[in-house]
């Protein structure tokens with residue numbers, strides 16, 4: 001039986017979420033923490049995001065991705081947080097007292113580590129052509145936008161000269177600008193939904209400022225090319241997403257960049273028996289980011305896809321705080337108190353957290369959610385309990401699916417709830 005190394009806390013993933021979670025736990029008294037990161041560097045996806053726009057909320061400054069993550073990496077030497085780079089977490093097992101993390105690295109080979117608590121911070125990956133089934137030939141020149149960003153910004157390779165972008169998520173928008181600045185011609189950005197998938201500031205700064213047209217309610221219906229992409233067909237779609245005959249536009253391009261969504265990386269979570277929410281593809285969590293598997297916490301893009309890293313940091317710090325509290329008290333949350341389940345109407349895609357243990361809420365709980373369509377007129381976000389009584393409401397002038405919303409629910413309001421369900425809806 002190999003010697004199993006023990007920690008108070010293991011954080012899986014050394015991106016902005018993992019860094020802030022580990023620092024949050026250290027600040028709250030843990031001194032035996034390990035960050036496991038499969039890459040050779042800390043910083044996660046931010047290492048390839050050399051554009052600015054990070055940190056406006058958290059630091060009130062505009063930083064590049066590497067500058068933002070460096071602020072947290074620089075704090076590590078002041079703590080006793082250990083880092084295992086180039087180390088892949090292969091498996092996670094959960095038992096009553098210990099969480100077992102199986103890891104592999106070229107330096108140390110296969111090892112089993114264990115800790116009292118684990119924080120999942122593995123981020124997310126991009127949806128691929130296979131996920132959305134675009135017809136056409138299997139020519140070279142079709143890249144995920146984030147993969148192209150890695151080639152251009154880190155490896156120093158230009159991925160194409162004449163480019164079309166499918167999907168208007170933030171990664172695709174950023175790459176439309178990046179490819180233009182590097183000398184490529186970006187002919188269009190095509191979005192199947194009737195609204196953009198990315199932040200408004202990115203639509204303005206990455207498309208409009210460079211005269212790149214955005215076609216909403218359009219998609220790519222064919223890709224032609226013998227070896228490399230030569231031509232794509234773009235068509236308008238109806239309300240059901242079906243291509244409309246006669247609307248074909250043909251673009252002669254050599255490159256297609258896909259920005260068609262991100263999927264939280266939850267293979268480890270699933271194997272450990274952590275219940276997932278099909279709406280977020282991330283773990284179901286309580287108010288303190290603890291998953292329904294005791295002692296396993298989650299934060300950042302592995303929990304739900306964020307548009308701003310600042311919220312990732314705040315969420316991860318609170319997960320770190322909660323994990324420290326769990327370790328120090330052997331589970332500080334009273335499990336026997338009332339648990340509220342958050343439900344949504346059809347206008348809201350999901351909430352995080354999905355469950356609230358009222359006894360664990362000190363002053364208030366922050367609820368994050370996304371709307372499923374554009375609300376251009378002033379509307380109210382309303383929370384009702386099972387007796388249909390309005391518990392809280394919040395006004396918004398407008399809301400967009402691309403921008404994550406959040407509200408604070410004070411504990412005294414939660415205590416008034418009749419029943420165990422709270423439904424969030426939008427009233428126009």
Ligand SMILES: Cc1cc2nc3c(=O)[nH]c(=O)nc-3n(C[C@H](O)[C@H](O)[C@H](O)COP(=O)(O)OP(=O)(O)OC[C@H]3O[C@@H](n4cnc5c(N)ncnc54)[C@H](O)[C@@H]3O)c2cc1C
Pocket residue numbers: 012013014015016017018036037038039043044045046049052053054055087088089090121122123124146149170171174265268299300301302306307308309310312
């Ligand atoms: C192209 C792009 C542009 C963006 N632009 C902006 C912007 O302008 N402003 C802004 O605020 N936000 C922006 N964001 C969003 C922001 O970068 C993310 O919200 C943030 O990086 C998420 O942090 P994370 O730690 O959850 O995930 P990640 O940064 O993805 O980090 C996850 C880490 O976990 C590691 N990992 C995964 N699985 C394992 C495993 N099994 N074992 C060990 N390690 C593992 C990965 O290697 C990675 O380092 C952008 C994101 C992208 C992709």
